[in-house]
Amino acid sequence: MIRLLVPLVLLVVAGCSAPPVADDAGGSGPLELRLSVDEASPQRFEVVKGRGVKISVTSKKAVDVHVHGFDKLARAEDGKPAVVEFTADRTGTFDVEAHPDTLLAQLVVR
Amino acid sequence: MTVVRLAHGVGTRHDLPLPLDLVLQGAAVALLASFLALGLLWTESRFTGMVRESGDVRERGRWVGRAVVAVGLVFVPAAAWPHLVFVLVWVGVPVLSMVFGPVWRVLNPLRLVTVVGREREYPGWLGYWPAAGGLLVFTWVELVEPHALPWFLVGYAVVNLVGGGWYGRAWFENADGFEVFSSLVGRLSPVRGNPFRGLVGVPVRPGLVAVVAVLLGSTAFDSIAATPTWARVAPVPDWVGLVVTCVLVAGVYLLACRRFGAELAHSLVPIVAGYVVAHYYSLLVVEGQRAVALLFGVDDFTPSDVLAAPLVVSTVQIGAVLAGHLVAVVAAHDRALALLPRQRHLTGQVPLLVLMVCYTSGGLALLFAG
Numbered sequence: 138m139i140r141l142l143v144p145l146v147l148l149v150v151a152g153c154s155a156p157p158v159a160d161d162a163g164g165s166g167p168l169e170l171r172l173s174v175d176e177a178s179p180q181r182f183e184v185v186k187g188r189g190v191k192i193s194v195t196s197k198k199a200v201d202v203h204v205h206g207f208d209k210l211a212r213a214e215d216g217k218p219a220v221v222e223f224t225a226d227r228t229g230t231f232d233v234e235a236h237p238d239t240l241l242a243q244l245v246v247r
Numbered sequence: 248m249t250v251v252r253l254a255h256g257v258g259t260r261h262d263l264p265l266p267l268d269l270v271l272q273g274a275a276v277a278l279l280a281s282f283l284a285l286g287l288l289w290t291e292s293r294f295t296g297m298v299r300e301s302g303d304v305r306e307r308g309r310w311v312g313r314a315v316v317a318v319g320l321v322f323v324p325a326a327a328w329p330h331l332v333f334v335l336v337w338v339g340v341p342v343l344s345m346v347f348g349p350v351w352r353v354l355n356p357l358r359l360v361t362v363v364g365r366e367r368e369y370p371g372w373l374g375y376w377p378a379a380g381g382l383l384v385f386t387w388v389e390l391v392e393p394h395a396l397p398w399f400l401v402g403y404a405v406v407n408l409v410g411g412g413w414y415g416r417a418w419f420e421n422a423d424g425f426e427v428f429s430s431l432v433g434r435l436s437p438v439r440g441n442p443f444r445g446l447v448g449v450p451v452r453p454g455l456v457a458v459v460a461v462l463l464g465s466t467a468f469d470s471i472a473a474t475p476t477w478a479r480v481a482p483v484p485d486w487v488g489l490v491v492t493c494v495l496v497a498g499v500y501l502l503a504c505r506r507f508g509a510e511l512a513h514s515l516v517p518i519v520a521g522y523v524v525a526h527y528y529s530l531l532v533v534e535g536q537r538a539v540a541l542l543f544g545v546d547d548f549t550p551s552d553v554l555a556a557p558l559v560v561s562t563v564q565i566g567a568v569l570a571g572h573l574v575a576v577v578a579a580h581d582r583a584l585a586l587l588p589r590q591r592h593l594t595g596q597v598p599l600l601v602l603m604v605c606y607t608s609g610g611l612a613l614l615f616a617g
Contacts, residue, residue, distance in 0.1 A: 179475035181264075181617045205259035228557050230261035230473075240478035243617075247263060247557065 167191045167222070172233065172241045174200055174213065179240040184225045186246050192233060194219045194241060202241070206231040257333045257393075257537075261473055262529050263557050265564060265614045273565050274608035277572045281600050284576050285593065292585035294578075296448035297440055309353055310362055317356035327541035329396060333389055334538045336425065338527040344433035345520055351429035357407045358419055366415030374421060374453030377410070379461050381424035383493065386465035390472060391485045427458055432520045434513070435574070442517075446578045449513035456497055456512045462519045463606070464493030466526050470613035499605075503598040507586050511599060514579035518603065521571020522610045525564040529555040564614055572607040576600065 167189030170182060174196035184190060194202045196213040203210050204221055206229060213219035213235070225246040233242045323331060343350045352358065381403065388399045410418040419426050434445035449455070468489045471477050481488065500515070501508045532554035540548035579599050587595040 177478075179478045181475055208259075227260070227552060228263060229552075229555075230263055231259070232261075240475060243261075243475050245263060 168225075169193075170233075170242060171195075174198070174202075174235045174239060174241065177235070177239050177241055179242050181230075181243045181245050183245045183247065186225060186228055188225055190221075190223055190225050190244065192221045192242075194221075194233075194235065196235065200235040200239075203234050203236055204231060204244070205234065257329050257530075257534055260529075260533070262555075262560050262564075262614070264617060265561055265611065267615055269561060269565055270608075270611045270615045273569055273611045274604075276569060277607045278604050280573060281576050281604055284573075284580060285596060285600060288577065288580050290584065290592065292581050294441070294443045294447045294581050297444040310359055312353060313356045313359050316354050317359060320356065323542060324544050326546060327538065327544075328400075329393065330534060330538035330541050332396060332400070333393070334530060334534045337385075337389065338523070338531045339535065340425065340429050341432050341520070341523060342527075342531060344429040345435050345524075346438065347433075348436040348439040349426070349430040349433035351423075351426045352419065355419065355423070355426060357404060357411060357423075358416075360408050360411040361415050361419070364412035364415055366417070367413055369414045369417035369421055372453060374455070375427055375458045376454035377406075377422035378424040378427040379454050379457035381406070381422070382428065382458065382461045383465070383490070385424060386461065386468075387486055387489060390465065390469050390489060421452065424458075428462060431458070431462075431513075431516050432523070435517060435520055442574065443578055443581065446513045446516060447582060449516070451509045451512070453509075456500065456508050459512050459515045459519060460497035460500065461493050463515065463522065464496040465489060466519075466522050467496065467610065467613055468492040469526065470616060474616050476617060496606075499602060503602040507583075510586055511579055511582055514575050514582060514599075515603075515606075517571040517574035517578065518606055518610075519571075521567045521569070521574075524567035524571075525610070525614060528563045528567070529560050565611070568607060568610055568614075572603060575603055579603065 168182065168184050168191070170190070170192045172192065172194045174194060192202075192204065194211075194213045195218045197215050199212065199214045200219075201210060202213055202219040202221065204223065206227060207223050207225075209221045209223050211219035211221045225244065228246050231244045231246065232240055233244060234240055340351050340354070385399060385403075388395050407419070407423055410422055414422075420430070421427070431449065433439070434449060435442045436445070439445065471492065472485055472488060477488075483491070500512075504511050533550045533552060536550035537548055540546075540550075580596060583596045583599070584592060
């Protein structure tokens with residue numbers, strides 16, 4: 138039993154260990170993120186509450202980009218990236234998404 | 248219409264990940280407390296099941312409240328339904344049940360059908376299976392396909408009106424997922440007596456393990472599916488992930504408990520309750536406000552985040568998970584003493600104890616996971 142459970146726990150812990158999170162140490166201007174819908178590889182980005190965030194998203198197809206929780210919407214088209222700028226004034230974890238359901242990044246605002 | 252992927256069916260904000268040191272400390276406390284409990288707690292089973300609900304007396308007059316709810320539903324604005332179901336019924340009712348006992352059986356307007364229906368004998372082999380199935384379908388709606396909610400509600404109403412009209416109250420006690428959920432966590436209600444006696448009194452019927460596994464597995468899967476890692480590497484569609492998580496939770500549990508699986512399943516209820524509170528606390532206190540506003544037809548209400556401040560949320564999360572774990576360990580210990588032969592009193596408990604530590608540290612890890 139225990140022999141079975143130990144690897145399982147290890148698996149869970151390994152599976153849950155967070156991927157490298159981009160850090161927010163020391164920056165003064167807005168946090169700038171460049172994301173791509175075509176090669177979406179969602180990660181978490183940490184932001185200190187109150188800091189500005191500027192997200193630009195490129196896409197070959199025309200899509201709506203949505204920052205949840207801040208309710209920012211912008212449209213990306215081929216050759217014309219969507220640009221969203223706002224101040225991260227709420228704490229929490231927020232999805233940046235290309236509709237309908239491609240997760241692009243998560244903003245962790247502390 | 249733009250399709251928006253929502254957290255928990257409603258809402259656009261997830262909690263902050265728990266700090267890693269809190270997760271590790273919480274897991275260490277759970278581990279230590281569990282094995283200390285094994286050595287220090289009593290050696291003879293103490294808790295006898297509490298017999299509750301000498302039904303008929305209490306049942307009389309309740310139709311008034313249900314009728315009020317039923318009439319009220321007619322006036323619910325269309326925009327308020329998702330919040331009503333995903334926040335107030337799915338999270339609010341269980342949390343109220345943990346405090347006051349089984350609330351859903353008092354409120355459920357569909358139970359009105361028992362006034363006019365028949366009371367045939369409910370088949371014992373069916374047990375809680377319909378409830379487990381209903382809960383699995385509901386969590387699929389909540390986590391994967393929130394836009395199927397109207398269809399789910401229609402199906403839920405039809406199935407329960409037919410089942411309730413045919414089998415009477417026994418149908419709702421066994422087969423209505425919301426009522427089974429509410430009654431299970433209602434066993435923990437301190438205002439209705441000793442929660443440990445309440446837990447031992449959970450009727451052991453077929454499908455009990457499945458119900459608990461769906462409740463635990465779906466909440467766990469919600470955390471998994473919200474991580475960028477899942478979005479990046481998900482090998483399977485979400486609905487497969489949901490089912491596999493539930494099956495894994497049940498499988499590992501049955502592996503640990505073997506033939507006592509059903510008799511010990513009640514001891515997982517506090518873990519379910521703790522994890523539900525941890526997982527949904529911020530949704531309840533933030534989107535709960537919006538739910539009430541929507542019920543009164545206010546569409547542009549901005550809920551206050553005060554009760555969901557990061558420190559409050561992480562304290563509630565750690566507190567709820569650990570409290571649930573401790574109650575679960577004590578409940579399992581007491582029941583194991585009654586089930587196991589004397590010479591296996593100590594060793595026989597170890598597998599379930601290890602499993603509970605895994606569930607708890609896994610639950611904490613999921614609140615941290617990216």
